Amino acid sequence: MYVDSHVHLQPHGQQPPVTRERIELYVQAAQERGVERLAFTEHLFRFQEAFDALYGWWDEDATDPALSAATQQYWQDHVSLRVADYVHVIEEAKSAGLPVLLGLELDWLHGHEDDLRRFLDPYDWDIVLGSVHWIGSWEIDLKSDAVQYAQWDARDVDSVHADYGALLRELGASGLCDVLAHPDLPKLFGHRPSSFTPLHEAIVEAATAGSCAVEMNSNGYRTPLGEAYPALPVLERANAAGLSITFASDAHRPERVGERFDDLAALAAEAGYREFVSYEQRTPAPHALAAAPTR
Ligand SMILES: [Zn+2]
């Protein structure tokens, strides 16, 4: 049995109401996939409170006003929830016995550690994922926005990886999160640095500094490289360093919950792992990996 530690209730570009009925759709899909429990980890930028508290952060990076404007628009377009409502509906479902956990995908925003801590403080999260999606005002994982995606041509790929690693180290050192989500994200469009090693080292050192688990995320199978986040060499380093792993689909709709978890399990076993962890009340609990299925 698996635990899916990274699930979104709203697809990008859509804002279906977050209700008990919607939660039950995910629970049903999870059960069909052998996922015994799932953590809802909605994006920070879904919340009105985060938008208000962090408004203008996109203007702090003066690289390109068009980039800042695109990120501001992205945040505006995604605001769809009040955090207290989100927490309430998930806590109610949990109290009613549904196998769900209260989580958040926290964006690391350079220089805003105190704002992020203030956002987290009032609630009893089960799990906080730490994610780097932005380098300055550039959202690195957005192909649908030409202004954002053009940065991949404008920048040196080695520098992008170095910048990403530096932000991961800040995130780890902040101690704000339990898990580093999709930690080798810069590979998502197939760009290759001259060496992946510096980023791989940064991932393991950041996780160690923050006592974080490393997330195995099956969304990576959809990228041109066709491999999970993170790559096998990261997992081997993480295992040698004594770091735990979580399993994540990063589903943004019910039918993707638990997707390709047998493949994640086989990859974890290949890296020497015998167990994965899930989080409740921000405390990790181990689960044995089933005998490695063949890939
Ligand atoms: Zn993410």
Ligand SMILES: [Zn+2]
């Ligand atoms: Zn996500």
